[in-house]
Amino acid sequence: DVQVVQSxxxxxxxxxxxxxxxKGSGYTFIGYWTAWVxxxxxxxxxxxxxxxxxxxxxxxxxxxxxxxxxxADKSISTAYLQWSSLKASDTAMYYCARLGAEGGKEAxxxxxxxxxxxVSS
Amino acid sequence: xxxxxxxxxxxxxxxGERATLSCRASQSVNxxxxxxxxxxxxxxxxxxxxxxSSRATGIPDRFSGSGSGTDFTLTISRLEPEDFAVYHCQxxxxxxxxxxxGGTKVExx
Numbered sequence: 001d002v003q004v005v006q007s008x009x010x011x012x013x014x015x016x017x018x019x020x021x022x023k024g025s026g027y028t029f030i031g032y033w034t035a036w037v038x039x040x041x042x043x044x045x046x047x048x049x050x051x052x053x054x055x056x057x058x059x060x061x062x063x064x065x066x067x068x069x070x071x072a073d074k075s076i077s078t079a080y081l082q083w084s085s086l087k088a089s090d091t092a093m094y095y096c097a098r099l100g101a102e103g104g105k106e107a108x109x110x111x112x113x114x115x116x117x118x119v120s121s
Numbered sequence: 122x123x124x125x126x127x128x129x130x131x132x133x134x135x136x137g138e139r140a141t142l143s144c145r146a147s148q149s150v151n152x153x154x155x156x157x158x159x160x161x162x163x164x165x166x167x168x169x170x171x172x173x174s175s176r177a178t179g180i181p182d183r184f185s186g187s188g189s190g191t192d193f194t195l196t197i198s199r200l201e202p203e204d205f206a207v208y209h210c211q212x213x214x215x216x217x218x219x220x221x222x223g224g225t226k227v228e229x230x
Contacts, residue, residue, distance in 0.1 A: 035219060045158075045166065045209055047219035061217045095165055099213070105172035106213045107156035111165040 002026040006096060006112035012086050012119050019082035020115045022096030029077035030054040033099040035108060036070060036081050040092045050099065051079055086119045093117075123147055123215045125222035127208075133230040140197040142225045144210030149190045154213040157186055157195045160224075161206045169208075170195065197227075205229050 007021040022034060035050040049060040053072040060070070072079045079096060093114045100109030124147040134140055144155070152173035158166040168177040170186035173193055183198040197204055210222040 037219075037221075044224045045160075045211075045221040047217060047221065050218060059218055061219075097166075100171075102171060102175070105153045105175065107154075107168055107171035107177075108158070108166075108211070108219075109168050109171070109177065111167070114165050 002098070002110045004096060004098060004110050004112040006094075006115045009116040010118070012117070013121055014088055014119055015085050016119075017082070017084050018086055018117065019080050020094060020117070022079045022081075022112050024077050024079075024098060024110075027098070030074045034072070034079040035097050035099055036068075036079075037095045037097060037108075038092050039095065039114075045095075048081070048094075053077075053079065086117075088119050088121075090117060091119050122217065123150060123212060123220050125210055125212060125220055127210055127222035127225045129225060130223070131226045131228060133228050134200055135230045136200050136202055138200050140195075140200055140204070140227055142195040142197075142208055142227075144188075144193040144195070144222050146191045146193075146212065150212050151214060152189045152193070155186075155188070155193050156211045156213070158209045158211065159204075159206050160209060161203075166209060200227070202229075 003025045030053045036048040038046045048064045049070045051058045051070045053074045069082045095114045097108035097111040126145045128143045155173040157170040160166045174186045185196045207224045207226045212220045
């Protein structure tokens, strides 16, 4: 069975760094793009960026470029989202999801359970 | 940049009623890349519909999607108690690469 499992909730202070993870199993991890999606409290879904683990090709939404870094370790089928200096405004739920392509029709078909990141002094 | 506008913001209906949710794109999009997701409070989103009208694996047939160009619709033929949730439309393949609508909340009347 396909599974996407994210790392646990984090509580950090402003200025601290953080790296959260997303592990895929039950499918060929390197053959699918993995997306990161932010959901701020009480708000909608916002795409942040996406990585193709086979060659670490990354595309960012312009508003997130320079604010976060997306990477992957294909040897352990895991994608990462990291911050070098967190802000209170980074407080949100972060989801990763596999970009499937059933019949050439791309959609985010398997989602992680989410990682809640709280940034507070 | 493609913008997806969902309406209404909130839909108040009773179990057994029909729900019709709208997703309008700011410019014509390829329907192969239009998807709908359900998000129950406290849970991750779940794929319902891809390619504008294809149901994802395990999705009941009371959920259907339609539309093309700029106007897309998600219809729930008869609302079950577990269907009260937030629904998001999403497009892939343009600038930005992935775009979500603002969501429609379906609440119990």
